[in-house]
Amino acid sequence: MPANLTPQYKEAEQRFRRATSHDEKLETLREMLALLPKHKGTEKIQADLRHRVAKLEEEGEHARRAGPQRFDPGHVRREGAGQWVLIGPPNSGKSALVRALTHAHPEVAAYPFTTRVPLPGMMPFEDVQVQLVDTPAVAPHHTEPYLANLVHSADGILLVLDVTSDDVEESLHELLSVMERARVWPEGRPLPPDAPPFLLVKPVIAIGNKRDLDPDETFAALARGSIPPGITFHSVSAEHGAGLEDLRPTLFERLACIRIYAKEPGKKPDLEKPFVLKRGATVRALALAVHKELGERVKYARIWGTARFDGQQVDRDHVLSDRDVAELHS
Numbered sequence: 001m002p003a004n005l006t007p008q009y010k011e012a013e014q015r016f017r018r019a020t021s022h023d024e025k026l027e028t029l030r031e032m033l034a035l036l037p038k039h040k041g042t043e044k045i046q047a048d049l050r051h052r053v054a055k056l057e058e059e060g061e062h063a064r065r066a067g068p069q070r071f072d073p074g075h076v077r078r079e080g081a082g083q084w085v086l087i088g089p090p091n092s093g094k095s096a097l098v099r100a101l102t103h104a105h106p107e108v109a110a111y112p113f114t115t116r117v118p119l120p121g122m123m124p125f126e127d128v129q130v131q132l133v134d135t136p137a138v139a140p141h142h143t144e145p146y147l148a149n150l151v152h153s154a155d156g157i158l159l160v161l162d163v164t165s166d167d168v169e170e171s172l173h174e175l176l177s178v179m180e181r182a183r184v185w186p187e188g189r190p191l192p193p194d195a196p197p198f199l200l201v202k203p204v205i206a207i208g209n210k211r212d213l214d215p216d217e218t219f220a221a222l223a224r225g226s227i228p229p230g231i232t233f234h235s236v237s238a239e240h241g242a243g244l245e246d247l248r249p250t251l252f253e254r255l256a257c258i259r260i261y262a263k264e265p266g267k268k269p270d271l272e273k274p275f276v277l278k279r280g281a282t283v284r285a286l287a288l289a290v291h292k293e294l295g296e297r298v299k300y301a302r303i304w305g306t307a308r309f310d311g312q313q314v315d316r317d318h319v320l321s322d323r324d325v326a327e328l329h330s
């Protein structure tokens, strides 16, 4: 059966042949795998590509373990309640947004490709912090190959667009292809029957920036119309602050986390530093987060907050809710 390889696949194959570094090879192989039409005629090629990817991943893992530690721009250590990676075309305002929402100070400038390496910042929200990662621009023939790795390991993706720009649609197309290479699928968008394997479903939000230059939101409406289903749209002005206060809670809520205040019997709860757990976490998951051993020993908890009454006793499989106070008993 003919393989019917697409021009995009052949182009990725060309780049693989030219690739010199380990990361570049791995990246292009992953891309080839993603672009390969999946049918009986390509089964052999699929198996071969998977084998090569696995081998390169293993080599990478060995190199990482062996050290010495090298700066890897494709990896930013997650901190706080979760990590959002911002991607967007040049000058769309990624750095301005990270500057406005976090304590970080990335360079903001009116010329393209100002940001050269990823830069994380922490966004305070109520009593937690959410990590935002600024990145170099995505543009045809100028996209850093490691961006797909960053997107792959993030908890959520922000597609930052300048709504006043002439090429919102093309930019969006580029951003979606980075997500495709990263094997990320927007949460809330139905998976097609021919979806490639191993897709990671994550929250994806499109940010329509520079709202101050679009007072009647004509450009924002056009940009909104180009956004595929499942990707929500937020109109903001990173420079003037409009829309940012609504964005903060959204960035926490879309991480699907809960905050739990642990309390020792007879003592007041620590309301300063909540434990941040995934929505659906149980008493046992909280105990594990407090101390690995406690995860095994915990028998029940008393909870304040969403319980029917204060101090209600619940078993270790009880599902906790955001802002519960929990006293663990083993």
Ligand SMILES: Nc1nc2c(ncn2[C@@H]2O[C@H](COP(=O)(O)OP(=O)(O)OP(=O)(O)O)[C@@H](O)[C@H]2O)c(=O)[nH]1
Pocket: 088, 089, 090, 091, 092, 093, 094, 095, 096, 097, 107, 108, 109, 110, 111, 112, 113, 114, 115, 135, 136, 137, 138, 209, 210, 211, 212, 213, 236, 237, 238, 239, 240
């Ligand atoms: N009017 C207006 N200008 C903005 C806004 N956000 C950013 N800018 C301007 O847009 C230009 C680019 O902003 P940056 O934040 O550097 O854009 P970037 O996406 O990080 O750009 P690169 O790092 O080059 O990819 C700067 O001149 C900013 O002052 C906004 O909300 N409104």
Ligand SMILES: [Mg+2]
Pocket: 094, 095, 096, 106, 107, 108, 114, 115, 134, 135
């Ligand atoms: Mg920048």
